[in-house]
Amino acid sequence: QVQLEESGGRLxxxxxxxxxxxxxxxxxxxxxxxxxxxxxxxxxxxxxAGISWxxxxxxxxxxxxxxxxxxxxxxxxxxxxxxxSLKPEDTALYYCAARGxxxxxxxxxxxxxxxxxxxxxxxx
Numbered sequence: 001q002v003q004l005e006e007s008g009g010r011l012x013x014x015x016x017x018x019x020x021x022x023x024x025x026x027x028x029x030x031x032x033x034x035x036x037x038x039x040x041x042x043x044x045x046x047x048x049a050g051i052s053w054x055x056x057x058x059x060x061x062x063x064x065x066x067x068x069x070x071x072x073x074x075x076x077x078x079x080x081x082x083x084x085s086l087k088p089e090d091t092a093l094y095y096c097a098a099r100g101x102x103x104x105x106x107x108x109x110x111x112x113x114x115x116x117x118x119x120x121x122x123x124x
Contacts, residue, residue: 001026001027001112001113002024002025002026002027002028002032002075002098002113003025004022004023004024004097004098004113005022005023005025005096005112005115005116005118006020006021006022006094006095006115006116006117006118007020007021007022007118008118009021009093009094009118009119009120009121010069010119010120010121011046011121011122011123012021012085012086012120012121012122013064014086014088014122014123015080015085015086016086016122017082017083017084017085017086018082018083018086018120019072019080019081019082019083019094020036020080020081020083020094020096020118020120021079021080022034022078022079022080022081022096022115023077023078024038024077024078024079024098025077025119027083028077029075031053031100031101031105032053032072032099032100032113033035033050033051033052033053033057033096033098033099033100033101033102033105034050034051034072034079034096034097034098035047035048035049035050035051035070035084035096035097035098035099035104035105035106036048036049036050036070036079036094036095036096036097037091037094037095037097037108038083038092038093038120039092039093039095039096039117040091040093041103041117042071043092043101045095046061046092047061047069047106047107047108048060048064048081048094049061049064049068049069049081050070050104050105050106051070051071051072051079051104052102052103052104053074053102055072055074055107057102057103057104058070058104059106061106061115063089064083064090067083067084067085067086068081068082068083068084069081069082069084070082081094082101083120086120086122087122088122088124089122089123090120090122091120092119093117093118093119093120093121094112094117094118094120095110095114095115095116095117096115097111097113097114097115097116098111098112099111099112099113100112108109
């Protein structure tokens with residue numbers, strides 16, 4: 001399995017921007033589809049964005065389309081989530097997740113590897 005570590009979360013005002021990073025280690029020679037999920041207090045974990053191994057295919061939740069951009073740097077074993085026009089409802093613990101094989105999945109149980117999460121708080 002691959003080990004994941006997120007960073008970049010912090011307190012930001014509404015309308016601001018953040019860039020989250022996810023560093024992968026371990027079996028990074030394998031091809032992994034990578035995604036970001038988030039979980040707010042009292043809510044279920046939800047899919048935010050995903051990107052295929054090649055970077056040629058991406059997917060986004062409707063709630064973040066046009067505001068968030070996922071990207072990856074395979075030589076650096078890193079995945080990023082650029083978040084713009086942040087809203088208070090984006091406040092959550094953001095997780096990076098990896099799955100082997102092809103295709104982005106929005107289902108959390110499709111991912112075998114998870115990071116510990118990074119907290120994003122958007123104030124109004």
